[in-house]
Protein backbone atom coordinates (compact mmCIF):
# COMPACT_ATOMS: atom_id res chain seq x y z
CA UNK A 1 0.00 0.00 0.00
CA UNK A 2 3.03 2.27 -0.11
CA UNK A 3 2.85 2.55 -3.91
CA UNK A 4 0.05 4.31 -5.65
CA UNK A 5 -0.55 5.93 -8.99
CA UNK A 6 0.17 9.63 -9.27
CA UNK A 7 -3.03 11.69 -9.13
CA UNK A 8 -3.10 12.24 -12.90
CA UNK A 9 -2.88 8.47 -13.46
CA UNK A 10 -5.87 7.51 -11.31
CA UNK A 11 -8.27 5.73 -13.63
CA UNK A 12 -11.48 7.81 -13.91
CA UNK A 13 -14.67 6.38 -12.39
CA UNK A 14 -16.38 5.90 -15.73
CA UNK A 15 -19.00 3.26 -16.51
CA UNK A 16 -20.99 1.09 -14.12
CA UNK A 17 -19.73 -0.20 -10.79
CA UNK A 18 -21.25 -3.55 -9.77
CA UNK A 19 -21.61 -4.01 -6.00
CA UNK A 20 -21.73 -7.73 -5.23
CA UNK A 21 -23.19 -8.40 -1.80
CA UNK A 22 -22.69 -11.70 -0.05
CA UNK A 23 -25.93 -12.01 1.91
CA UNK A 24 -29.15 -10.23 1.01
CA UNK A 25 -30.41 -9.66 4.55
CA UNK A 26 -31.04 -6.60 6.70
CA UNK A 27 -27.83 -4.69 5.99
CA UNK A 28 -27.74 -5.36 2.24
CA UNK A 29 -31.39 -4.57 1.56
CA UNK A 30 -31.25 -1.40 3.70
CA UNK A 31 -28.16 -0.33 1.77
CA UNK A 32 -29.74 -0.97 -1.65
CA UNK A 33 -33.00 0.75 -0.68
CA UNK A 34 -31.17 3.80 0.66
CA UNK A 35 -29.06 4.19 -2.47
CA UNK A 36 -32.11 3.90 -4.71
CA UNK A 37 -34.07 6.37 -2.55
CA UNK A 38 -31.15 8.82 -2.71
CA UNK A 39 -30.96 8.41 -6.49
CA UNK A 40 -34.64 9.33 -6.71
CA UNK A 41 -34.13 12.33 -4.44
CA UNK A 42 -36.35 10.82 -1.73
CA UNK A 43 -33.67 10.81 1.00
CA UNK A 44 -30.23 12.13 1.80
CA UNK A 45 -27.49 9.45 2.15
CA UNK A 46 -27.03 10.29 5.83
CA UNK A 47 -24.05 8.69 7.54
CA UNK A 48 -22.01 8.41 4.35
CA UNK A 49 -18.71 10.29 4.24
CA UNK A 50 -18.35 9.76 0.50
CA UNK A 51 -21.64 11.58 -0.11
CA UNK A 52 -21.89 14.18 2.66
CA UNK A 53 -18.49 14.91 4.20
CA UNK A 54 -16.13 17.69 3.19
CA UNK A 55 -12.35 17.62 3.40
CA UNK A 56 -10.17 20.55 4.38
CA UNK A 57 -7.22 21.22 2.06
CA UNK A 58 -4.32 23.52 2.87
CA UNK A 59 -4.40 26.09 5.65
CA UNK A 60 -7.49 26.97 7.68
CA UNK A 61 -7.34 30.41 6.09
CA UNK A 62 -7.37 28.98 2.53
CA UNK A 63 -11.07 28.11 2.74
CA UNK A 64 -10.71 25.05 0.51
CA UNK A 65 -13.16 22.46 1.79
CA UNK A 66 -14.66 20.52 -1.12
CA UNK A 67 -16.97 17.57 -0.67
CA UNK A 68 -14.96 14.34 -0.66
CA UNK A 69 -16.86 13.18 -3.74
CA UNK A 70 -15.79 16.31 -5.60
CA UNK A 71 -12.20 15.97 -4.42
CA UNK A 72 -11.40 12.37 -5.43
CA UNK A 73 -12.95 10.54 -8.38
CA UNK A 74 -15.66 8.28 -6.93
CA UNK A 75 -18.33 6.27 -8.71
CA UNK A 76 -21.62 8.13 -8.94
CA UNK A 77 -24.64 6.63 -7.16
CA UNK A 78 -26.40 6.49 -10.53
CA UNK A 79 -23.67 4.17 -11.81
CA UNK A 80 -24.11 1.50 -9.11
CA UNK A 81 -25.71 -1.86 -9.92
CA UNK A 82 -26.36 -4.51 -7.31
CA UNK A 83 -25.94 -8.27 -7.21
CA UNK A 84 -26.12 -10.71 -4.29
CA UNK A 85 -25.88 -14.29 -3.14
CA UNK A 86 -28.10 -15.76 -0.42
CA UNK A 87 -29.26 -19.26 0.53
CA UNK A 88 -32.72 -17.78 1.13
CA UNK A 89 -34.31 -17.19 -2.30
CA UNK A 90 -36.26 -14.00 -1.44
CA UNK A 91 -35.56 -11.07 -3.76
CA UNK A 92 -34.35 -7.78 -2.24
CA UNK A 93 -37.89 -6.42 -1.80
CA UNK A 94 -39.21 -9.57 -0.12
CA UNK A 95 -36.15 -9.81 2.09
CA UNK A 96 -36.41 -6.15 3.13
CA UNK A 97 -40.04 -6.80 4.14
CA UNK A 98 -39.03 -9.83 6.23
CA UNK A 99 -36.09 -8.02 7.84
CA UNK A 100 -38.42 -5.21 8.91
CA UNK A 101 -35.80 -2.48 9.13
CA UNK A 102 -37.61 -0.08 6.81
CA UNK A 103 -41.19 1.05 7.07
CA UNK A 104 -43.65 0.11 4.31
CA UNK A 105 -43.95 3.76 3.26
CA UNK A 106 -40.21 3.80 2.49
CA UNK A 107 -39.85 0.38 0.92
CA UNK A 108 -43.07 0.03 -1.08
CA UNK A 109 -42.30 2.82 -3.57
CA UNK A 110 -39.10 0.90 -4.37
CA UNK A 111 -40.83 -2.46 -4.88
CA UNK A 112 -40.45 -2.62 -8.65
CA UNK A 113 -36.73 -1.88 -8.50
CA UNK A 114 -35.90 -4.06 -5.49
CA UNK A 115 -37.87 -7.03 -6.86
CA UNK A 116 -35.46 -7.26 -9.79
CA UNK A 117 -32.58 -8.18 -7.45
CA UNK A 118 -32.72 -11.95 -7.01
CA UNK A 119 -29.98 -13.66 -5.04
CA UNK A 120 -27.68 -16.03 -6.88
CA UNK A 121 -27.35 -19.48 -5.30
CA UNK A 122 -24.99 -19.22 -2.34
CA UNK A 123 -22.00 -21.21 -1.22
CA UNK A 124 -23.47 -22.09 2.14
CA UNK A 125 -22.78 -24.73 4.77
CA UNK A 126 -24.81 -24.88 8.00
CA UNK A 127 -21.74 -26.17 9.80
CA UNK A 128 -20.39 -22.60 9.76
CA UNK A 129 -23.69 -20.79 10.49
CA UNK A 130 -25.72 -23.01 12.77
CA UNK A 131 -29.08 -21.28 13.07
CA UNK A 132 -29.80 -20.86 9.39
CA UNK A 133 -30.68 -22.91 6.35
CA UNK A 134 -32.03 -22.25 2.89
CA UNK A 135 -32.58 -23.98 -0.45
CA UNK A 136 -30.85 -21.49 -2.76
CA UNK A 137 -27.40 -23.10 -2.60
CA UNK A 138 -24.74 -24.38 -4.95
CA UNK A 139 -23.66 -27.99 -4.95
CA UNK A 140 -20.34 -29.45 -6.10
CA UNK A 141 -17.87 -32.20 -5.23
CA UNK A 142 -15.24 -29.93 -3.75
CA UNK A 143 -14.92 -26.50 -2.19
CA UNK A 144 -12.63 -25.64 -5.10
CA UNK A 145 -15.49 -26.35 -7.53
CA UNK A 146 -17.85 -24.20 -5.45
CA UNK A 147 -15.38 -21.32 -5.54
CA UNK A 148 -14.98 -21.73 -9.30
CA UNK A 149 -18.76 -21.41 -9.62
CA UNK A 150 -18.52 -18.12 -7.72
CA UNK A 151 -15.86 -16.93 -10.17
CA UNK A 152 -18.22 -17.77 -13.00
CA UNK A 153 -21.04 -15.83 -11.27
CA UNK A 154 -18.77 -12.80 -10.97
CA UNK A 155 -17.90 -12.87 -14.67
CA UNK A 156 -21.49 -13.45 -15.78
CA UNK A 157 -22.78 -10.65 -13.55
CA UNK A 158 -20.19 -8.25 -14.92
CA UNK A 159 -21.03 -9.09 -18.49
CA UNK A 160 -24.81 -9.23 -18.26
CA UNK A 161 -24.97 -5.92 -16.35
CA UNK A 162 -22.43 -4.14 -18.55
CA UNK A 163 -20.22 -3.32 -15.55
CA UNK A 164 -16.91 -1.62 -15.95
CA UNK A 165 -15.69 -2.60 -12.47
CA UNK A 166 -16.86 -4.65 -9.47
CA UNK A 167 -16.44 -4.69 -5.69
CA UNK A 168 -17.62 -7.37 -3.24
CA UNK A 169 -18.83 -6.84 0.33
CA UNK A 170 -19.49 -9.66 2.81
CA UNK A 171 -22.77 -8.74 4.52
CA UNK A 172 -23.73 -12.33 5.30
CA UNK A 173 -24.19 -14.02 8.65
CA UNK A 174 -21.38 -14.37 11.17
CA UNK A 175 -19.64 -17.72 10.87
CA UNK A 176 -18.40 -19.84 13.77
CA UNK A 177 -15.17 -18.86 15.47
CA UNK A 178 -12.06 -20.05 13.63
CA UNK A 179 -8.40 -19.37 14.28
CA UNK A 180 -5.72 -19.49 11.57
CA UNK A 181 -4.68 -23.05 10.72
CA UNK A 182 -1.57 -24.40 8.94
CA UNK A 183 -3.59 -24.78 5.70
CA UNK A 184 -4.14 -21.01 5.72
CA UNK A 185 -0.40 -20.32 5.63
CA UNK A 186 0.25 -20.31 1.89
CA UNK A 187 -1.82 -20.10 -1.25
CA UNK A 188 -0.70 -23.61 -2.24
CA UNK A 189 -1.82 -25.17 1.05
CA UNK A 190 -5.05 -23.17 0.94
CA UNK A 191 -5.93 -24.30 -2.59
CA UNK A 192 -5.01 -27.88 -1.74
CA UNK A 193 -7.33 -27.67 1.28
CA UNK A 194 -10.11 -26.42 -1.04
CA UNK A 195 -9.64 -29.57 -3.13
CA UNK A 196 -9.65 -31.72 0.03
CA UNK A 197 -12.83 -30.14 1.42
CA UNK A 198 -10.87 -29.25 4.54
CA UNK A 199 -13.02 -27.99 7.43
CA UNK A 200 -10.65 -25.04 7.89
CA UNK A 201 -11.96 -23.54 4.64
CA UNK A 202 -15.15 -21.61 5.46
CA UNK A 203 -17.60 -20.38 2.79
CA UNK A 204 -16.56 -16.75 3.40
CA UNK A 205 -12.99 -17.69 2.41
CA UNK A 206 -14.25 -19.13 -0.87
CA UNK A 207 -16.02 -15.85 -1.72
CA UNK A 208 -12.89 -13.87 -0.82
CA UNK A 209 -10.67 -16.20 -2.86
CA UNK A 210 -13.01 -15.96 -5.87
CA UNK A 211 -13.16 -12.16 -5.64
CA UNK A 212 -9.40 -11.71 -5.38
CA UNK A 213 -8.78 -14.18 -8.22
CA UNK A 214 -11.14 -12.11 -10.37
CA UNK A 215 -9.39 -8.86 -9.41
CA UNK A 216 -12.43 -7.67 -7.41
CA UNK A 217 -11.75 -5.68 -4.18
CA UNK A 218 -13.28 -7.39 -1.14
CA UNK A 219 -14.53 -5.99 2.20
CA UNK A 220 -15.50 -8.19 5.12
CA UNK A 221 -18.40 -6.73 7.12
CA UNK A 222 -18.57 -9.60 9.63
CA UNK A 223 -15.99 -10.71 12.19
CA UNK A 224 -15.19 -14.01 10.40
CA UNK A 225 -11.55 -14.80 9.70
CA UNK A 226 -12.24 -14.77 5.91
CA UNK A 227 -9.39 -12.89 4.16
CA UNK A 228 -7.36 -12.27 7.32
CA UNK A 229 -5.09 -15.23 6.61
CA UNK A 230 -1.62 -15.28 5.01
CA UNK A 231 -2.78 -17.28 1.95
CA UNK A 232 -5.36 -14.68 0.92
CA UNK A 233 -3.16 -11.73 1.92
CA UNK A 234 -0.45 -12.97 -0.40
CA UNK A 235 -2.98 -13.64 -3.17
CA UNK A 236 -4.29 -10.06 -2.80
CA UNK A 237 -0.82 -8.57 -3.14
CA UNK A 238 0.10 -10.89 -6.00
CA UNK A 239 -3.06 -9.94 -7.90
CA UNK A 240 -2.90 -6.27 -6.85
CA UNK A 241 -6.35 -6.36 -5.22
CA UNK A 242 -7.49 -4.12 -2.34
CA UNK A 243 -9.09 -5.81 0.68
CA UNK A 244 -10.38 -4.76 4.10
CA UNK A 245 -12.19 -5.95 7.22
CA UNK A 246 -13.45 -6.96 9.71
CA UNK A 247 -16.95 -6.34 11.05
CA UNK A 248 -18.84 -3.11 10.33
CA UNK A 249 -18.41 -0.66 13.20
CA UNK A 250 -21.96 0.19 14.27
CA UNK A 251 -23.91 0.49 17.54
CA UNK A 252 -22.16 -0.19 20.77
CA UNK A 253 -18.61 -0.45 19.43
CA UNK A 254 -19.07 2.82 17.56
CA UNK A 255 -19.99 4.45 20.89
CA UNK A 256 -17.06 2.74 22.63
CA UNK A 257 -14.53 4.02 20.14
CA UNK A 258 -16.00 7.53 20.38
CA UNK A 259 -16.05 7.65 24.19
CA UNK A 260 -12.96 5.69 25.25
CA UNK A 261 -10.46 7.96 23.42
CA UNK A 262 -12.00 10.94 25.25
CA UNK A 263 -11.63 9.33 28.68
CA UNK A 264 -8.07 8.37 27.89
CA UNK A 265 -7.24 11.81 26.50
CA UNK A 266 -8.18 13.24 29.92
CA UNK A 267 -6.23 10.49 31.76
CA UNK A 268 -9.34 9.28 33.59
CA UNK A 269 -9.23 5.73 34.92
CA UNK A 270 -11.57 2.90 34.01
CA UNK A 271 -12.38 0.06 36.36
CA UNK A 272 -15.11 -1.60 34.30
CA UNK A 273 -17.20 -1.48 31.15
CA UNK A 274 -20.19 -3.77 30.99
CA UNK A 275 -22.04 -3.88 27.67
CA UNK A 276 -25.21 -5.79 27.01
CA UNK A 277 -27.49 -5.86 23.98
CA UNK A 278 -30.92 -7.17 23.12
CA UNK A 279 -31.81 -7.63 19.48
CA UNK A 280 -34.31 -9.72 17.61
CA UNK A 281 -33.29 -9.83 13.97
CA UNK A 282 -31.82 -12.77 12.03
CA UNK A 283 -28.32 -11.57 12.89
CA UNK A 284 -29.29 -11.79 16.56
CA UNK A 285 -30.64 -15.29 16.06
CA UNK A 286 -27.41 -16.44 14.38
CA UNK A 287 -25.41 -14.82 17.20
CA UNK A 288 -27.49 -16.80 19.70
CA UNK A 289 -25.32 -19.74 18.69
CA UNK A 290 -22.31 -19.72 21.06
CA UNK A 291 -19.83 -20.43 18.26
CA UNK A 292 -20.96 -17.48 16.14
CA UNK A 293 -21.17 -15.31 19.28
CA UNK A 294 -17.56 -16.13 20.10
CA UNK A 295 -16.48 -14.72 16.72
CA UNK A 296 -18.45 -11.53 17.44
CA UNK A 297 -17.25 -11.30 21.03
CA UNK A 298 -13.58 -11.38 20.02
CA UNK A 299 -14.27 -8.62 17.53
CA UNK A 300 -16.12 -6.45 20.07
CA UNK A 301 -13.68 -6.94 22.94
CA UNK A 302 -10.54 -5.78 21.15
CA UNK A 303 -11.37 -2.09 20.77
CA UNK A 304 -11.08 -1.01 24.43
CA UNK A 305 -7.81 -2.78 25.14
CA UNK A 306 -6.15 -1.25 22.11
CA UNK A 307 -7.45 2.25 22.77
CA UNK A 308 -6.66 2.34 26.49
CA UNK A 309 -3.30 0.51 26.39
CA UNK A 310 -3.45 -0.97 29.93
CA UNK A 311 0.17 -2.13 29.66
CA UNK A 312 1.26 1.47 29.23
CA UNK A 313 -1.14 2.88 31.85
CA UNK A 314 -1.46 0.14 34.48
CA UNK A 315 -2.66 2.59 37.18
CA UNK A 316 -5.57 3.72 35.04
CA UNK A 317 -6.54 0.65 33.04
CA UNK A 318 -4.59 -2.28 34.45
CA UNK A 319 -7.55 -3.74 36.38
CA UNK A 320 -10.37 -2.90 34.02
CA UNK A 321 -13.15 -5.46 33.69
CA UNK A 322 -14.67 -5.59 30.19
CA UNK A 323 -17.69 -7.73 29.38
CA UNK A 324 -19.90 -7.87 26.28
CA UNK A 325 -23.19 -9.76 26.09
CA UNK A 326 -25.61 -10.15 23.16
CA UNK A 327 -29.05 -11.52 23.86
CA UNK A 328 -31.48 -12.65 21.19
CA UNK A 329 -34.87 -11.14 22.04
CA UNK A 330 -37.32 -11.51 19.11
CA UNK A 331 -39.83 -8.73 19.98
CA UNK A 332 -37.16 -6.10 19.44
CA UNK A 333 -36.50 -6.97 15.78
CA UNK A 334 -33.75 -4.89 14.16
CA UNK A 335 -34.20 -2.12 16.72
CA UNK A 336 -31.50 -3.15 19.10
CA UNK A 337 -31.08 -1.75 22.58
CA UNK A 338 -27.55 -1.55 23.89
CA UNK A 339 -26.79 -0.70 27.51
CA UNK A 340 -23.36 0.28 28.73
CA UNK A 341 -22.42 0.73 32.35
CA UNK A 342 -19.05 2.41 32.60
CA UNK A 343 -17.22 2.73 35.92
CA UNK A 344 -14.57 5.40 35.74
CA UNK A 345 -12.41 7.08 38.38
CA UNK A 346 -10.70 10.44 38.67
CA UNK A 347 -8.68 12.66 41.01
CA UNK A 348 -7.77 10.88 44.26
CA UNK A 349 -9.38 7.73 42.92
CA UNK A 350 -13.00 8.91 43.29
CA UNK A 351 -15.40 6.78 41.26
CA UNK A 352 -18.05 7.92 38.80
CA UNK A 353 -20.48 6.11 36.54
CA UNK A 354 -21.62 6.70 32.98
CA UNK A 355 -24.73 4.94 31.62
CA UNK A 356 -25.53 4.72 27.96
CA UNK A 357 -28.83 3.38 26.68
CA UNK A 358 -28.53 3.36 22.91
CA UNK A 359 -31.83 2.67 21.13
CA UNK A 360 -30.04 1.84 17.98
CA UNK A 361 -30.95 0.73 14.47
CA UNK A 362 -28.08 -1.47 13.44
CA UNK A 363 -28.74 -1.69 9.73
CA UNK A 364 -29.38 2.06 9.49
CA UNK A 365 -25.86 2.56 10.84
CA UNK A 366 -24.36 -0.21 8.67
CA UNK A 367 -25.85 0.77 5.28
CA UNK A 368 -23.74 3.93 4.72
CA UNK A 369 -20.66 1.92 5.69
CA UNK A 370 -21.38 -0.53 2.87
CA UNK A 371 -21.71 2.38 0.44
CA UNK A 372 -18.49 4.07 1.54
CA UNK A 373 -16.51 0.82 1.54
CA UNK A 374 -17.73 -0.01 -1.96
CA UNK A 375 -16.82 3.44 -3.31
CA UNK A 376 -13.50 3.76 -1.49
CA UNK A 377 -12.37 0.24 -2.41
CA UNK A 378 -13.19 1.01 -6.02
CA UNK A 379 -11.13 4.21 -5.67
CA UNK A 380 -8.26 2.16 -4.18
CA UNK A 381 -8.31 -0.12 -7.20
CA UNK A 382 -8.27 2.77 -9.66
CA UNK A 383 -5.48 4.47 -7.67
CA UNK A 384 -3.36 1.32 -7.85
CA UNK A 385 -3.58 0.40 -4.14
CA UNK A 386 -3.60 -3.25 -3.14
CA UNK A 387 -3.60 -5.50 -0.08
CA UNK A 388 -5.06 -4.44 3.28
CA UNK A 389 -6.47 -0.90 3.11
CA UNK A 390 -5.79 0.15 6.68
CA UNK A 391 -7.10 3.66 6.01
CA UNK A 392 -10.58 2.11 5.94
CA UNK A 393 -10.21 0.97 9.61
CA UNK A 394 -12.67 3.77 10.38
CA UNK A 395 -15.48 1.48 9.24
CA UNK A 396 -14.49 -1.70 11.11
CA UNK A 397 -14.80 -3.06 14.64
CA UNK A 398 -11.70 -5.24 14.30
CA UNK A 399 -9.57 -3.52 11.65
CA UNK A 400 -7.39 -5.79 9.59
CA UNK A 401 -3.76 -4.66 9.52
CA UNK A 402 -0.43 -5.82 8.18
CA UNK A 403 0.85 -8.84 10.13
CA UNK A 404 2.45 -7.86 13.47
CA UNK A 405 0.93 -4.38 13.41
CA UNK A 406 -1.59 -3.52 16.11
CA UNK A 407 -4.88 -2.07 14.83
CA UNK A 408 -5.84 1.54 15.39
CA UNK A 409 -9.30 1.68 17.03
CA UNK A 410 -9.59 5.32 18.09
CA UNK A 411 -12.25 6.69 15.74
CA UNK A 412 -10.68 10.14 15.63
CA UNK A 413 -7.28 8.80 14.59
CA UNK A 414 -9.05 6.55 12.07
CA UNK A 415 -10.94 9.52 10.65
CA UNK A 416 -7.77 11.57 10.37
CA UNK A 417 -5.98 8.65 8.73
CA UNK A 418 -8.81 8.24 6.20
CA UNK A 419 -8.73 11.90 5.19
CA UNK A 420 -4.94 12.08 5.07
CA UNK A 421 -4.96 9.02 2.80
CA UNK A 422 -7.37 10.79 0.46
CA UNK A 423 -5.05 13.83 0.44
CA UNK A 424 -2.09 11.51 -0.24
CA UNK A 425 -3.90 9.79 -3.11
CA UNK A 426 -4.78 13.16 -4.62
CA UNK A 427 -1.30 14.67 -4.15
CA UNK A 428 -2.40 17.25 -1.56
CA UNK A 429 -0.42 18.18 1.54
CA UNK A 430 -1.06 16.21 4.75
CA UNK A 431 -2.71 18.12 7.58
CA UNK A 432 -0.80 17.90 10.87
CA UNK A 433 -2.87 20.40 12.90
CA UNK A 434 0.39 21.92 14.16
CA UNK A 435 -0.86 25.42 13.34
CA UNK A 436 2.19 27.52 14.38
CA UNK A 437 2.18 29.19 10.97
CA UNK A 438 -0.91 31.19 11.93
CA UNK A 439 1.08 32.94 14.69
CA UNK A 440 4.24 34.00 12.80
Ligand SMILES: NC(=O)c1ccc[n+]([C@@H]2O[C@H](COP(=O)([O-])OP(=O)(O)OC[C@H]3O[C@@H](n4cnc5c(N)ncnc54)[C@H](O)[C@@H]3O)[C@@H](O)[C@H]2O)c1
Nearest residue numbers: 023025026027086122171172173174222248282283362366
Ligand atom coordinates in the same frame (compact mmCIF):
# COMPACT_ATOMS: atom_id res chain seq x y z
N1 LIG B 1 -26.41 -4.84 11.23
C1 LIG B 1 -25.28 -4.30 11.62
O1 LIG B 1 -25.26 -3.16 11.98
C2 LIG B 1 -24.02 -5.03 11.56
C3 LIG B 1 -22.91 -4.48 12.16
C4 LIG B 1 -21.71 -5.15 12.10
C5 LIG B 1 -21.65 -6.34 11.45
N2 LIG B 1 -22.75 -6.88 10.91
C6 LIG B 1 -22.64 -8.17 10.29
O2 LIG B 1 -23.12 -8.08 8.98
C7 LIG B 1 -23.71 -9.31 8.65
C8 LIG B 1 -25.08 -9.09 8.08
O3 LIG B 1 -25.94 -8.56 9.08
P1 LIG B 1 -27.52 -8.52 8.84
O4 LIG B 1 -28.09 -7.78 9.98
O5 LIG B 1 -27.78 -8.08 7.45
O6 LIG B 1 -27.86 -10.06 8.98
P2 LIG B 1 -29.06 -10.88 8.26
O7 LIG B 1 -29.15 -12.15 9.02
O8 LIG B 1 -30.28 -10.03 8.10
O9 LIG B 1 -28.50 -11.15 6.79
C9 LIG B 1 -27.46 -12.03 6.53
C10 LIG B 1 -27.83 -12.81 5.30
O10 LIG B 1 -26.71 -13.60 4.93
C11 LIG B 1 -27.19 -14.81 4.39
N3 LIG B 1 -26.11 -15.78 4.39
C12 LIG B 1 -25.62 -16.52 5.41
N4 LIG B 1 -24.58 -17.26 4.99
C13 LIG B 1 -24.40 -16.99 3.68
C14 LIG B 1 -23.49 -17.45 2.68
N5 LIG B 1 -22.57 -18.35 2.98
N6 LIG B 1 -23.58 -16.92 1.44
C15 LIG B 1 -24.52 -15.99 1.13
N7 LIG B 1 -25.41 -15.53 2.03
C16 LIG B 1 -25.35 -16.02 3.29
C17 LIG B 1 -28.38 -15.14 5.28
O11 LIG B 1 -29.26 -16.04 4.67
C18 LIG B 1 -28.99 -13.77 5.50
O12 LIG B 1 -30.02 -13.48 4.57
C19 LIG B 1 -23.67 -10.18 9.91
O13 LIG B 1 -22.55 -11.02 9.89
C20 LIG B 1 -23.52 -9.18 10.98
O14 LIG B 1 -22.91 -9.70 12.14
C21 LIG B 1 -23.95 -6.25 10.94
